[in-house]
Amino acid sequence: MxxxxxxxxxxxxxxxxxxxxxxxxxxxxxxxxxxxxxxxxxxxxxxxxxxxxxxxxxxxxxxxxxxxxxxxxxxxxxxxxxxxxxxxxxxxxxxxxxxxxxxxxxxxxHVRYEGVPHGAEPVGDVALVDARAIPFDRLAAYDRRFFPTARDAFLASWVSLSDRTALAAVRDGELQGFGVLRPAAGASRIGPLYAASEDVALSLMAALAGAVPGLPIAIDVPDANKASVALVERLGLQATFEAARMYTGPVPNVDLSGIYATTSLELG
The missing domain is CATH 3.40.630.30 (Gcn5-related N-acetyltransferase (GNAT))
Structure with a gap:
């Protein structure tokens, strides 16, 4: 590997x-x-x-x-x-x-946006908690809304690796968002970033970017989610790369409106 x-x-x-x-x-x-x-x-x-x-x-x-x-x-x-x-x-x-x-x-x-976000401040009334404090079955069920099938072994490893910051957004006891930041050779990567609204996505992104203050981040945004594109552009991030999500069969029925960043271009 x-x-x-x-x-x-x-x-x-x-x-x-x-x-x-x-x-x-x-x-x-x-x-x-x-x-x-x-x-x-x-x-x-x-x-x-x-x-x-x-x-x-x-x-x-x-x-x-x-x-x-x-x-x-x-x-x-x-x-x-x-x-x-x-x-x-x-x-x-x-x-x-x-x-x-x-x-x-x-x-x-998927369009990759990179840079140091400007004006990223938590908003709204959601609480941000360590995603590893959420019962894993709840986190896996939430991930399943945005991915075509269960991927429990992958997800458990993805959130638990020691170099990561993994956050969940909770409101009234319900999961409203989830995001992970990980180091890379270049800009630190955010993915996935799921959110029930743009405000929740902004709060998660602000907290995740805050783990590497003043340093660039990279986030792979589905251009079909216009709210996600608008958010990263408002934060001053610049498009640097794009790739087409393609399927051999039917496009899976996932909650695309809640995907503010895909997990990985290598594994989906």
Whole structure:
């Protein structure tokens, strides 16, 4: 996993420093490497979630060996691992035509916004608490509103890693939002960020960004949620990267209006 993260950093994707530990908890058999003369030259993650969903990520070929078919070989292996499932990915702009040829269809774009947020102050009457203080079954059920299937092993690892700040927003005993901040080689990453309203999202973002005061954050926003786009732009963050969320099957029925940031472009 360390090598895959290093390759992803070289591509400018900036995964979290400890993401690999949670990724392996999701599907320890879902990370494939192609070797040439014993040397790793290509990679893909093909993570199984539940019985009928899968996610493709970390699709990388070393720059000097691109165009020689090595990527296609790991692609076929990854898709075989996910055979029979609705498969999703976040496709970079230059590869989206290829993904369409493989049966993927665009649902929306994820746009990465980065910078130091200005004017991010908690608002409203929600209480922000350590998400690890919330009974895990409640947190997992809340996550299930925004993700196509249960991912308990992944989520438990994602929130419990020691380098993370994980917060839940609670009002009158009910979960109203959830967000996680994690360190990365570049800007610290926020994801997921779920919220019942823009005010709740703002409060969570202010508290999470406050864990790294004065330093840049990066957040991957679904452009189909106009409130999320408006929020990050109002805070002065700048768009730096985009990828299309694509599926081979039907677009899952998730609460897109509550997704202010996706968890990860590598695993969904």
């Amino acid at each position: 360390r090598r895959l993260r290093e390759w992803a950093d070289e591509e400018g994707w900036n995964p979290g420093e400890s993401d690999g530990q949670a990724f392996l908890a999701a599907d320890p058999h879902g990370f494939l490497v192609g070797r040439l003369n014993g040397e790793a030259v290509a990679s893909i993650s093909a993570v199984r979630y539940g019985a009928d969903f899968g996610f493709i990520g970390f699709y990388i070929v070393r720059p000097e060996l691109r165009g020689q078919g090595y990527g296609l070989q790991v692609w076929k292996a990854g898709m075989a691992h996910l055979e029979g499932r609705n498969v999703a990915l976040d496709g970079v702009v230059e590869r989206q035509a290829d993904y369409r040829k493989s049966g993927f269809r665009r649902a929306w774009n």
